[in-house]
Amino acid sequence: MTGHIATVAGVAVDTRHWIGGRRVASAATFTDVSPIDGSVLAEIARGTAVEADAAVAAAKAAFPAWAATSREERARLLHAIADGVEKRLEDLAIVETHDNGALLRSHRRGVMPRVAHNFRFFADWLLDLGHDDFETRGHTNHVSWDPAGPCVLITPWNAPLMLATWKVAPALAAGNTVVLKPAEWSPLTASLLADIAAAAGLPDGVLNVVQGLGAEIGDALTSHNDVRRISFTGSVPTAARIAASAAPALTPLSLELGGKSPLLVFADADLDLAVDLAVEQYDNAGQVCLAATRLLVEESVAEEFTRRFVAKASGIRQGDPRDEATGIGPNIHERQVAKIDGFVQRALASGARAVLGGGPNAELGGLYYRPTLLTDVAQDSEIVQEEVFGPVLTLQTFTNEDEAVALANDTRFGLAATVATGDRERAERVTARLVAGTVWVNCFFVRDLQAPFGGSRQSGVGREGGTWSFDFYCDLKNTVTAPTGWAGRG
Structure with a gap:
């Protein structure tokens, strides 16, 4: 490792945060270890409330312009990110295997191609998103999906990049800005995603990545008054803490939690x-x-x-x-x-x-x-x-x-x-x-992104996938227009 760059099986990974379109270091670091052999992979920037505030501020500043960006341009940029993922598929597969110990052949053949598909699917779904207008006593009802604002996305270590992009892609497609907090046991591919998104031309501040321990940075993110959505995948106890943290601001939550299927x-x-x-x-x-x-x-x-x-x-x-x-x-x-x-x-x-x-x-x-x-x-x-x-x-x-x-x-x-x-x-x-x-x-793990996904009971709150993702990441609006009155005052 040299400075802020870790080299993982020949792949260079920046260990700093990505905030507002630039790399940001922290005063302290935490150690990322490979489960394969216990070797130290990197010393990762250890964020606190300071970096959390900076990331949310960057997302808030970038939100108006991104929300006003046309659907077509947002979709184009998501496809560009998918192109970048595919170009760096081998790097992503190698780094994630070293970081979380999952099979390299699975990363190459299934997981990383799915990462690219996540971006392409939600880019295409965005362009077709809509609801037929309907009438009420001659009045026209028009349903629209308005971007909600900065979103905090907290992701797990078992499928780091795939599950992160399952959240990042629809949040960005919806016109929101994002603060992504990857799990501290497998943070490296989130940093590579920031590089890929920047190379694809995503505007500064639209995607931010902050690293750190949940107890030190998590509450600062989930309790922030400028955050409009929180999506979390992980354990029930952590979800309960996030819900309590988000409650004062009434920030809407999507929680995908444990199972005993x-x-x-x-x-x-x-x-x-x-x-x-x-x-x-x-x-x-x-x-x-x-x-x-x-x-x-x-x-x-x-x-x-x-x-x-x-x-x-x-x-x-x-x-x-x-x-x-x-x-x-x-x-x-x-x-x-x-x-x-x-x-x-x-x-x-x-x-x-x-x-x-x-x-x-x-x-x-x-x-x-x-x-x-x-x-x-x-x-x-x-x-x-x-x-x-x-x-x-x-x-x-x-x-x-x-x-x-x-x-x-x-x-x-x-x-x-x-x-x-x-x-x-x-x-x-x-x-x-x-x-x-x-x-x-008579099958297992067949998942289509247009299907609703989530859990019942303590396995989660809410559903994501297809239009359900946009329902969560947007504020739905119904505009009712009268059939008469367009002539104005005589």
Whole structure:
């Protein structure tokens, strides 16, 4: 590392904030460590209320001109950013793999192309955004989406750039300015995004990136009176603190939070498909909010399902995420690994049985946790009720449809659910009764940006995606015009 530039596998990353179109240093820094091998990647500018105020001020100053920019020009610039992402796709993939430990092949083939798609989708959706005028007793109603103002976007570490741009793209498309605060465990690609946006010609102050610890900079952002929208993805406790911070100013919130999603496997399902879906829940070392970590399997096929699952999951290669052959990499941080193992060891001490895994990978050391499946777990146990956010699944059985639905809905969460069945009518009955923002039937993780996304219960507040994103990032206005009176005074 030289000065404010960190070199990550040959890619230069500026470690300072991006505020008002220029790089800004802080008096202090925090250390960013790679989960792959524990090596220090960078010393990152550690923002405080000072940098938070500066970023919000820059966003506020840039807002009037950006809000007045035509839809066509905003869309053009979003496409230009997407072009920049595609040109630097390899750099982004390499840096993010080193920063959060997710598979390099996934970043190359799926995640970073999705980052570019986020910008293109919302640019195109903006140009078609509208509502047909309608009449009320001869009066014309016209609905419009007006830019709201500066937005604070707080993003997680498990898919840093993809989830950041899921928020940044619609916020910018809507005509808002943005202050992006990435997670302190994986901040590097947010800094690269600032470079890409600037190179694309985005005006100064329209996108700002501030880094730091949530406890030191977060409240200054979320309590700021000049902020008009806050979008957060993360944990329930942090969301509660953000909501309390935003309450005095009545700042609207969009919260995408945790999950404890079920995978319901009925006896009439294609068991090979069901096993594939279940093993897929280990994706990203289990660090996926949507993951169906509770396997609910009909009793008559549970033994065969478990046998096939263990056989398939045992074949997953764990190791360096930069290796094309690796199927599961490390977890993000030593604190996260300790949390995961704490859940598992307490479950085992309470009578659960590990039919797969059950602890860290002793051969690899570091932050590598073995894919784990626990059986003999009680419905009211911690391991069934609380989000682990690691490669840990539980398996329970049911005897009929009603019991399956009751078990599936018996948590405080409601983010997603997956159903495996060969009976279309059963699928319709069961999905209608499940409490979840997204339900997949005989598939998993198929997401279209035009669909609403969010959670029920403590899995979140609000929906984003397609027009729902613009509904959140805008002030909706209805203008009612009388049919007469245009002649004025005689």
